[in-house]
Amino acid sequence: MSKNGKQLSCPVPFEGLRVAKRKARKVRESAAASEPEEFLVDRSHGIRLYRGDALQLLRRTKSDFVDMIFADPPYFLSNDGITCQAGKMVSVNKGAWDKAETFEEVHAFNLEWLAECRRILKPDGTIWVSGTMHNTFSVGFAMQTLGYKILNDIAWFKVNPPPNLSCRYFTHATETVIWARKSPRSRHYFNYEAMKEMPDPKPGKQMLSLWSIAPPTASEKRYSKHPTQKPEKLLERIVIASTRPGDLVLDPFIGSGTTAVACARLKRRCIGFEIDGAYLEIARRRLADEVAPAQPRLAVESGA
Numbered sequence: 001m002s003k004n005g006k007q008l009s010c011p012v013p014f015e016g017l018r019v020a021k022r023k024a025r026k027v028r029e030s031a032a033a034s035e036p037e038e039f040l041v042d043r044s045h046g047i048r049l050y051r052g053d054a055l056q057l058l059r060r061t062k063s064d065f066v067d068m069i070f071a072d073p074p075y076f077l078s079n080d081g082i083t084c085q086a087g088k089m090v091s092v093n094k095g096a097w098d099k100a101e102t103f104e105e106v107h108a109f110n111l112e113w114l115a116e117c118r119r120i121l122k123p124d125g126t127i128w129v130s131g132t133m134h135n136t137f138s139v140g141f142a143m144q145t146l147g148y149k150i151l152n153d154i155a156w157f158k159v160n161p162p163p164n165l166s167c168r169y170f171t172h173a174t175e176t177v178i179w180a181r182k183s184p185r186s187r188h189y190f191n192y193e194a195m196k197e198m199p200d201p202k203p204g205k206q207m208l209s210l211w212s213i214a215p216p217t218a219s220e221k222r223y224s225k226h227p228t229q230k231p232e233k234l235l236e237r238i239v240i241a242s243t244r245p246g247d248l249v250l251d252p253f254i255g256s257g258t259t260a261v262a263c264a265r266l267k268r269r270c271i272g273f274e275i276d277g278a279y280l281e282i283a284r285r286r287l288a289d290e291v292a293p294a295q296p297r298l299a300v301e302s303g304a
Ligand SMILES: C[S@@+](CC[C@H](N)C(=O)[O-])C[C@H]1O[C@@H](n2cnc3c(N)ncnc32)[C@H](O)[C@@H]1O
Pocket: 031, 052, 053, 054, 055, 072, 073, 074, 075, 097, 226, 228, 229, 230, 231, 252, 253, 254, 255, 256, 257, 258, 259, 273, 274, 275, 276, 279
């Protein structure tokens, strides 16, 4: 029963912690064992998606190659706890890929993929990494250790967040998006004027590092749910802020393809990696809608 007397149901069966951890390790091991493959190539829009383990794919990517990286990595928050979704109590677990045994394991993982990303970034390129308290301190420390220069820590206010069911903590309402450049000496691109024309706080004022952006809409999730899908508005803002048309963007954990959708919309090229083929199918369908040629209107519709 919740505080306001509403009945909460629990549709998700909880797995034993040990079983879930064993499963997580198996998923990572089998992904690393299987050969990465090309999943989607759209030459006319400069979009390429690959299925496979991000670490393997990053290691195969050329140095000094991409203008910008957006990464929404595993946050490792799947600890068999509970959260609230649409008034229902559900498991907080996102998937086997979001589980880790120890903090050391999380930090070693972050150091590894962030080192590859730094090698792949062009000298003046920038990287954005989203996170919560579960991974963001490790990501920030790893970035500083590797020689990145942190430019901003954006507080993304997730308008209308779900309530905290335990009533023992503040309601989690933000994610952090760290923005960094390849090195202290490099010269990064920042589309200051375009940012000034957007809200946060309002057009005509310098944009704050506090962004109020609602979670993905139902239409963004029309091809089924990804448990941690990012809003298109968040990616559009990131792409406009830090790239020019025609630039190449890389997302090593692209999930349902939000970064590729934003890039296609804004005429940037995009490479995405993802371990799970089912998520790539969602990305494929979202991209097809985004790049579909506009249908000519019938005379009867236009009144001509
Ligand atoms: C936080 S989600 C990204 C969601 C994405 N931003 C979106 O809007 O849909 C992280 C994604 O990384 C994938 N993933 C986890 N570990 C991976 C790995 N080692 N290699 C490639 N993808 C991985 C997961 O399957 C998941 O879809």
